[in-house]
């Protein structure tokens with residue numbers, strides 16, 4: 001590994017599992033000091049321990065505004081600023097429009113969209129103190145295509161997609177050194193995807209060095225995108241959306257081999 005985010009202070013939500021865990025690990029390997037946050041204290045602190053001295057864990061429910069204020073105070077006390085914020089915490093609910101209760105809808109929105117909003121709001125004063133800050137919101141291709149089996153989930157990710165652009169515009173309008181972008185994964189092999197695949201069928205995971213046609217990606221496929229957007233290599237990129245989806249949005253109807261004759 002190199003030092004693409006050397007000396008930067010990063011906070012990653014959802015860092016106990018899946019893409020958040022992979023992003024925390026890769027940011028640390030690239031030179032950042034990383035604060036992992038998650039509801040799952042056991043797995044979150046294990047991940048921080050595995051990363052080593054440059055990592056620590058804080059327990060947090062991303063949907064709780066008061067807990068975010070406590071985390072912001074702690075980050076300020078320890079580091080005085082924040083350079084990288086990755087919002088990866090999220091839940092999925094497999095329920096279509098007819099089977100989603102109002103309470104379920106509100107819960108999914110509170111965690112996926114509300115959690116992203118509260119994180120950005122609480123961390124803004126610390127991000128303003130960075131010379132070059134980057135917010136990376138993990139949305140989903142569900143924000144492009146909808147999700148028939150995951151009505152509330154799709155709604156929440158649509159909100160993350162547009163909030164990202166609103167934050168990017170706000171930062172530019174106010175001359176703040178903060179970029180804000182979203183990553184839109186699809187079919188990445190994590191515990192969340194296992195839950196979805198139980199209902200939709202599961203492709204094989206992809207082996208390293210193989211072009212993953214019709215296969216599942218790995219959490220590190222998203223972590224590579226996180227490191228890029230976090231680094232100063234992406235200094236001219238804000239308000240954009242990066243699909244890490246193996247072409248699924250480009251080809252919504254799947255393979256289309258047609259006999260041209």
Ligand SMILES: NC(=O)c1ccc[n+]([C@@H]2O[C@H](COP(=O)([O-])OP(=O)(O)OC[C@H]3O[C@@H](n4cnc5c(N)ncnc54)[C@H](O)[C@@H]3O)[C@@H](O)[C@H]2O)c1
Nearest residue numbers: 014016017018019039061062089090140185187188190192
């Ligand atoms: N796996 C995929 O293919 C896929 C596709 C599109 C988008 N996503 C998005 O990527 C992000 C990461 O998902 P993943 O697949 O790594 O899932 P995951 O289930 O492995 O990880 C999600 C993490 O979020 C944490 N979390 C859930 N609710 C929380 C809360 N209220 N407060 C704090 N932490 C909370 C969980 O404890 C878990 O550690 C999610 O936002 C998800 O919607 C995943």
